[in-house]
Amino acid sequence: MAVRNPRSEPVSGVLALECAAAMHWRIQAGPVGPQVVLGLGVGETPLDLEAFSELFHPDDRADLRLFLTAGADVSQLGLDVSNRSPLRGALFRLRWGGVGEDYILTCFQSAEEVGEPVPRTVPGRMFRLDAALHVVRGTLESAGMTPTSCWDVDLRSGALSVAASWKDRLGYGPTDLEPFTHDDWARMSHPEDVAGFEAPEMKARLNRGELVQYLSRSRHRAGHWVTFLSFCRVVRWDAAGEMCFMMGCDLDMTAVSTLEGALARERDRLTTILDAMPYGKIVLDAHDCVSFANPEACSLIGIGLAEITGRSFADVLSLEEGRADLFSAIEEGEASQPVRISLRRSGRLRVLQVDLVPLPSQIGDGRLLLSLSDITGLHELRQQLEQSIENARFIATHDLMTGLPDRYLMMRLLGEKLTELAREGRPMAVLCIDFDNFRLINDTLGHETADQLIKSAAKRLEQGLPEGAILARTGEGDFVVLLPGADALAAESRSWEIVRAFARPMRLQRRQCFLTVSIGVALTLAPGSSAEALLRAADMAMHQSKARGRNTVTVFSPEIGAQFERRTAVAQALHRALEERSFELHLQPKFAIEQEVRLIGAEALLRLTDAELGPISPAEFIPVAEIDGLVAAIDLEVMRLAGEMLRxxxxxxxxxxxxxxxxxxxxxxxxxxxxxxxxxxxxxxxxQVTIELTETGLAAPGPRQQRNLERLRDAGYKIAIDDFGTGQSALGVLQSLPVAEIKIDRSFVRGLDGPEPARARALVRAILAMAGALDLRAIAEGVETEAQYRVLKEEGCPAMQGFLLGRPLSLRSFEARYLAGMQPLRAVATAGVGGSGA
Incomplete structure (x- = not known):
């Protein structure tokens, strides 16, 4: 039913509204029982108490009788008034003939009793709550400066009337959304909110006549959501007790940043209009006892009016949080900002905002006005926002796969630790750890397996670290360990423990995976060493471990630093040379060994002379280019230079x-x-051109390499295999590609006059025999001595190149020595262009 118990609801702000009617009543003995003498306007009408009660909803009649008899001497009327209480106002459902047999929610308001005669006449007012709310709605809408938008809905037809301000907040004009129904509202609102509003529990609360509040989101005309905090109450039922008419108001909660201030300014004015608005008001007297509390305040703190009125506020209020702040502000009589308190009601934590306003001395015995707002929803949203911010901070500073600090956070922690340890005079060690074969595992087993491997590796690293150590993931297969207080011996010892830990295989998805680690160790370089310098030193030491064969530990030294400074300078020189096109081609002649030595081509070798570093050997800059990923760019530059030369x-x-x-x-x-x-x-x-590739590069070509080799073959390019015999067997390539030439590696040529010349001669003889059987040209490279030349000639090597026959020359010198005055030559052999010849 709509109202199970009468609720004392003082509505001092609406007594003067036009919808209220003056009245008085008294209870007296009648011929057949108690009578109600009811005065409306002029004259009085005696009504049988039972007949008068029948004008009201059956569920409300007992409460009505109690209300009418409260405060009067009715001991002779035969009424049970043992539970009588001095009610000052109550809500009842009155049968309203103007709309059929509907019941409308009506408020009876009794004034203070005057005089002592018995039976006593009780003056008061009666008004329709729906009419009162219409007046309030008109007042709010005409003001046009409040965030409140009023509405009402006919629950039988679904017709929904909304204020123009509500439409405006959703981007519509005053004449839009006409006609408008509850179904239209549901279609433009968030499905979750519609479901919540239409839930059985919500309908039950509305049917009990409760003032209900809820958050809802409606779609703006531009497409975004607008959030409303809604308050509503049913004010009319039909004869069967079904809800007919509901009224409410919406607060735009979208602009949360300005909401609190707006609520504080609007709360006092709205509360004086109608205490049905969703704000609690409590007045404390000079002794901090409650002299006034509206129903919303009682509802918010979960205490009945009778239990709170006249009692010390400190005694009746039970809080989980905010008690000290609240009563400190009450003692001072004001607060510079709202106080937040929390209490538990029905098992749920509710958060209230309390504003304290000193009252002027002329306002009765009130000293302080407390305005209570339920900001639980806002508090929960703020908690979610704070959690989201915290999550964002974590994401910004941590590796999501392992949960470890990322490079940014690690650098910050490293800087803080260095400062702290410097004050204590203690050392600091940094370990840079790189998993040597992680990229291969990633490419062969897939990203998902590689990710699981990284997680397992991170756990294994953490298990072996001492207390106080910090582990961070700084790259795909890279980790950094900070060891505060560790000296060189402890840091190196810990590093070797990590190497040994990864000697054990890791089991993933029923398969064993082996990882090896290269570790670089750096210690506090000097007082005031920066985090960047220390990490860079550890990184250089780690790369030195890789250069030494991997799966080892290297402690940083000044020599390593010098080497990396040189490597960095060479890398910069390479970038400058590519940008400025300052590479040069040098040519080394290639000769046929027949009756007489005859020029058959040249191998072009790349040379670099930097303005700052001077001449840089290919043996030095090629490894740097490979590390920095510049090899392809250098190859393209070689192609360009060779093309220009041939043209x-x-x-x-x-x-x-x-x-x-x-x-x-x-x-x-x-x-x-x-x-x-x-x-x-x-x-x-x-x-005219043959492509020269190293044997190791052809041993196991990947898919993209294989496609390029096939396209080179289809385009007519022939292949020369350089450094033949030094890598994995390229016999498969000899069969599948148009190989025209194999170059016997200089290591075999050097062996011809070395410690075991017979063995070297046998190997050379075998290579020459295979070349002859496959109709391939064989050329020996790196011929530097007469003995080497003689043996190669005796074994029938058809072509040679090397310092003995001709050193590499600049293009101009080569042309002057070998091409000047020559007749045009036919293309009878090939030579290689590369970055690393003799």
């Missing part, structure tokens, strides 16, 4: 065979999907 020679009628030495990594570059097309575009004709 110049062609204009002079010179046609000397030439080959382009391509690094295997260039064949695998995503940007070089069609290397054959690039070669022809720069002028490297397949009829």
């Amino acid at each position: 110049t020679w062609a204009a002079q009628g010179i046609c000397l065979p030439l080959a382009v030495n391509i690094n295997a990594t260039t064949l695998d570059e995503p940007g070089h999907a069609d290397l054959a097309e690039r070669l022809m575009r720069v002028g490297l004709d397949p009829d």
Whole structure:
């Protein structure tokens, strides 16, 4: 039913509204029982108490009788008033003939009793709550400066009337959304909120006549959500007790940042209009006892009016949080900002905001006005926001896969630890750890397996670290360990423990995975050492471990620092050379060994002379290029230079065979999907140019490398295998590609006059025999002594190159020595272009 018990609801702010009617009543003995003498306007009407009660909803009649008899001497009327209480106002459902047999929610308001005669006449007012709310709605809408938008809905037809301000907040004009129904509202509202509003529990509360509040989201005309805090109450039922008419108001909660201030300013004015508005008001007297509390205040703190009125506020209020702040502000009589308190009601934590306003002395015995707002929803939203911010901070400073600090947080922690340990005079060690074969595992087993491997590796690393150590993940397979207080011996010992820990295989998805680690160790370099310098030193030591064969530990030393400074300088020189196109080609002649030595081509070798560093050997800059990923760019520069050279020679009628030495990594570059097309575009004709590749680069070509090799073959380019015999067998390549030439590696040539010349001679003889059987040209490279030349000639080696026959020369010197005055040559052999010749 709508109202189970009468609720004392003083509505001092609406007594003067036009919807209220003056009245008086008294209870007297009648001919057949108690009578109600009811005065409305002029005159009085005696009504049988039972007949008068029948004008009201059956569920409300007992409460009505109690209300009418409260405060009067009715001992002779035969009424049971043992539970009588001095009610000052109550809500009852009155049968309203104007709309059929509906019941409307009506408020009876009794004034203070005056005089002593018995039976006593009780003056008061009666008004329809729906009419009162309509007046309030008109007042609010005409003001146009409040965030409140009123509405009412006919629950039988679904017709929904909303204020123009409500439409405006959703981007609509005053004449839009006409006609408008509850179903229309449901379609433009969030499904979760609609479901919550239409839930059985919500309907039961409304049917009990409760003032209900809820949060809802409606779709703005522009597409975003607008959040409302809604308050509503049913004010009319039909004869069967079904809800007919409901009224409410919405507060726009979208602008949360300004909501609290707006609520504080609006609360006092709205509460004086109608205490049905959702704010609690409590007045404390000079002794901090409660002299007034409206129903909403009682509801918010979960204490009945009778239990709170006249009692010390400190005695009746039970809080979980905020008690000290609240009563400190009460004692001072004001608060610079709202006080937040929390209490538990029905098992749920409720958060209230309390505003304290000193009252002028002329306002009765009230000293302090407390305004209570339920901000539980806002508090929960704020907690969610704070949690989201905390999560965002974690994401910004941690590796999500392992939960470890990332590089940014690690650097901050390293700086803090260095400062702290410097004050204490204690050392600091940093370990840079890199998993040597992680990329291979990632490529072969897939990202999911590699991710699981990284998580397991991180756990294994954590298990072996001492208390106070900090572990961070700084890259794909890179970790950093900070060891505060560790000296060189302890840091190196801990590093070797990590190496041994990963000697045990890791089991993932029923398969064993082996990881090895290269570790670099750096200690506090000097007082005031920066975090960046210490980490850079550990990183250099780690790369030194990789250069030493991996799966080892290297402690940083000044020599390592010097080497890396040189490597960095060379890398910068390479970048400058590529940008400024300052690389040069040097040519080393290749000769046929027949009756007489005859020039058959040249191998072009890349040289670099930097303005700052001077000449840089290919043996030095090629490894740097490989580390920095510049090999492909250098190969393209070589192609360009070779193309320019061949075009110049062609204009002079010179046609000397030439080959382009391509690094295997260039064949695998995503940007070089069609290397054959690039070669022809720069002028490297397949009829004149042979591609020279190292045997190790051809041993196990990947899919992209295989496609490039096939396109080179289809375009007509022939392949020369450089350093033949030093890598894994390239016999499969000899069969599948048009290999025209194999170059006997200089290590075999050097062995011809070394400690075991017979063994070296046998190997050379075997290579020459295989070349002859496959109709391939064989050329020995690195021929530097007469003894080597003699043996090679005796074994029938058809072609040679090396310092003994001709050193590499600049392009101009080569042309002057070998090409000046020559007749045009036919293309009878090939030579390689590369970055690392003799």
